[in-house]
Amino acid sequence: xxxxxxxxxxxxxxxxxxxxxxxxxxxxxxxxxxxxxxxxxxxxxxxxxxxxxxxxxxxxxxxxxxxxxxxxxxxxxxxxxxxxxxxxxxxxxxxxxxxxxxxxxxxxxxxxxxx
Numbered sequence: 645x646x647x648x649x650x651x652x653x654x655x656x657x658x659x660x661x662x663x664x665x666x667x668x669x670x671x672x673x674x675x676x677x678x679x680x681x682x683x684x685x686x687x688x689x690x691x692x693x694x695x696x697x698x699x700x701x702x703x704x705x706x707x708x709x710x711x712x713x714x715x716x717x718x719x720x721x722x723x724x725x726x727x728x729x730x731x732x733x734x735x736x737x738x739x740x741x742x743x744x745x746x747x748x749x750x751x752x753x754x755x756x757x758x759x
Contacts, residue, residue, distance in 0.1 A: 647681060647701075647708045649741050656737035663733055667715060667726070676713030707744065714750075723747055 667673035685700035713730075717723040724747060731745040 652738050652741075656734065659733045659737050663730065664713075672715050672717060672726070674714040674716055676711065676715075678711040679709055682708055707742075710743070720749075 664673055664676070682700035687698045687700075689696050689698055715723070715726070717726070727745055727747040731743065734741075734743045734745070
């Protein structure tokens with residue numbers, strides 16, 4: 645999501661409570677939460693074998709991770725459908741903000757993800 649856009653509207657919080665409740669009832673939602681902005685963030689950067697600390701806020705940051713969710717699905721199609729529903733909730737309740745909703749699989753080892 646965009647950095648520094650303010651607090652989401654109450655209607656989004658309420659819609660997300662319903663959505664998360666439905667996902668939890670189906671046994672899909674495992675864990676998740678929102679994240680604050682980068683003003684207090686700390687990054688450790690590894691570059692050419694050297695580690696350096698970089699404290700926020702980050703002037704170059706245009707988009708930041710605003711939250712995360714850990715969900716478990718039986719199929720990629722089911723996960724993608726619910727991901728779209730999640731994005732549509734944001735489009736309906738906070739249309740003036742750009743939100744990028746990313747779906748990624750969790751690695752359980754060195755193998756490639758299922759396609």
